[in-house]
Amino acid sequence: MKETWIAADDTLVLWGIIIIVASISIVLEQRFKWASRISGAIIALVIAIILSNTGIIPTESSVYDAVWSVIVPLAIPLLLFQINLKKLFRESGRLLLIFLISSIGTVAGTTIAFFMLKDHIPMLDKMAAMFSASYIGGGVNFAAMAAKFETPGELVSASVVADNLTMAVLFVVLIIIPTMNFFRKRYKTPHIDEVESRAGKNENLAKSYWKPKSISLLDIALAVGLAFTIVLVAKKLSEYFDKVIPSGDNVSFFWNLANGLFGDMYLMLTTLTFLALLLFPHFFERLQGSQEIGTYLIHIFFVVIGIPASIPLILQEAPLLFVFAVTIVIVNVTISLVFGKLLRFDLEEIMLAINANAGGPTTAAALAIAKGWQNLVGPILIVGTFGYIIGNYVGTVMGLWLGSFL
Structure with a gap:
């Protein structure tokens, strides 16, 4: 790993930088209209990209791993504590359909990118399996396909670099699109309208949304304590089910589905939180502060998303793989927007x-x-x-099918 001004094992300083960047992004979002429009999340991400690409902070560290393994799981129940369950179940069915349409966009994008670049990138069928699985599921599917198709380590590393930069760019695009009049005029935007209804369009929306409220020390203790309790129980339960429920190529779809449902920590985390909300709705309605704490933790997460996006590494090791990844994403976005418009989905x-x-x-x-x-x-x-469940199947099919063209 390239030497940087701050070492990867200088954990206190790295934690400090991440926290400071997250705090600055929120302050700017609350103080300035321009920052509110692009959001604190983008500000945090861009600052992180600058810090890592100028050699100030490393692109890899145990600190970043801790954010993924501790901060992100903790933020989820804190934010779900304020969810309206009736709206949640009503919205899930619609989201599943547009998610599946977007998955088709990933498959189409992978196919187009493969035939564009198959004569220029070695073993592109393996890359296609990894990227298609990952761009429907996630990192666990990426790793599974890399192992299944026995992809050489150097290609895996280059793919990770290309993926990180692509994701950083995509997050910026997805945050900006809902602010553009071109899309606002052509798609329904009820959730954006709801946020704007809390303030005039010319006001700072972030500052208006996060108005001060009464939060006691007891609220903070209950919110954080309960969130950690749910995270710990979810972790142990998902690990147990992952061990006892078989999965892999040699078992049926039913068992793989069951393992994906019960053996995934994030799904277990969500399920346990919903169960708590159903059992104690009035308690969580009165609980203050969880949304604010969870949102702050998510800004920390956005800082860490931007850090691995190493532009020099892309230019040195994986320029064509970056083109491959970007092509998949462009086709996905195009298909999702076109069919989303035809089927009258909300822009959000x-x-x-x-x-x-x-x-x-x-x-x-x-x-x-x-x-x-x-x-x-x-x-x-x-x-x-759900993408975690189907990602490996799609990746396997894509790898085997496209491999026949090499």
Whole structure:
């Protein structure tokens, strides 16, 4: 790994930088209209890209792993505590359909990108399996396809670099599209309208949305304590079911489905949180502060998303793989927007479906949170997790089929 000004094992300084960048992004979003329009999430992500690409901070560190393994799981129940369950179940069915349409966009994009570049990138069938599985599911599907098709390590590393930069660019695009009049005029935007209804269009929407409220020390203790309890129980339960429920190529679709449903920590986390909301609705209605704490944690997550997007590494190691990944994403976005328009989906639903395909349910939930679309956070977590289940099947089929053309 390239030497940087701050070492990868300088954990206190790296934590400090991540927290400071997240805080700055929120302050700018709340103080300035221009920052509110592009969102604190983009500001956090862009600052992180600058820091990592100028050699100030490393692109890999155990600190970033801790954000994925601790901060993200903790943020999810904190944000779900404020969800309206009636709206959640009503919205999930619609999101599943646009998610599946977006998945078709991934398959089409992978196919087009493969035939464009198959004579220029070695073993592109293996890359196609990895990217198609990942851009429907997530990193776990990427790793599974890399192992299944025995992809050489150097190609896997180059693919990861290309994927990181592509995802960083895509997140920026998905956050900006809902602010553009071209799309606002052509698609329904009920969730954006709801956010704007809390303030005049010329006011700072972020500042208006996050108005001060009464939060006690007891609220903070209950919110954080309960969130950690749910995370720990979800982790242990999902690990148990992952061990006892068989999965893999040698077992039936039913068992793989069951393992994907019960053995996935994020789905278990969501399920347990919903169960708590159903059992104790009045308690969570009165609980203050969970949304604010969870949103702050998500801004930390956006900082970490931007850090691995190493532009020099792309230019040195994987320029054509970056083109391959970008082509898949462009086709996905195009198909999702076209069919989303034809089937009268909301613009917010389309953006989250694309994000859930390319970046997984956690990043899609982060987008919903960053934009203030609170009632879509739970549904996209549920729907996005479905991609983990089908991703390996799609990746396997794509790898075997496209491999016949080499």
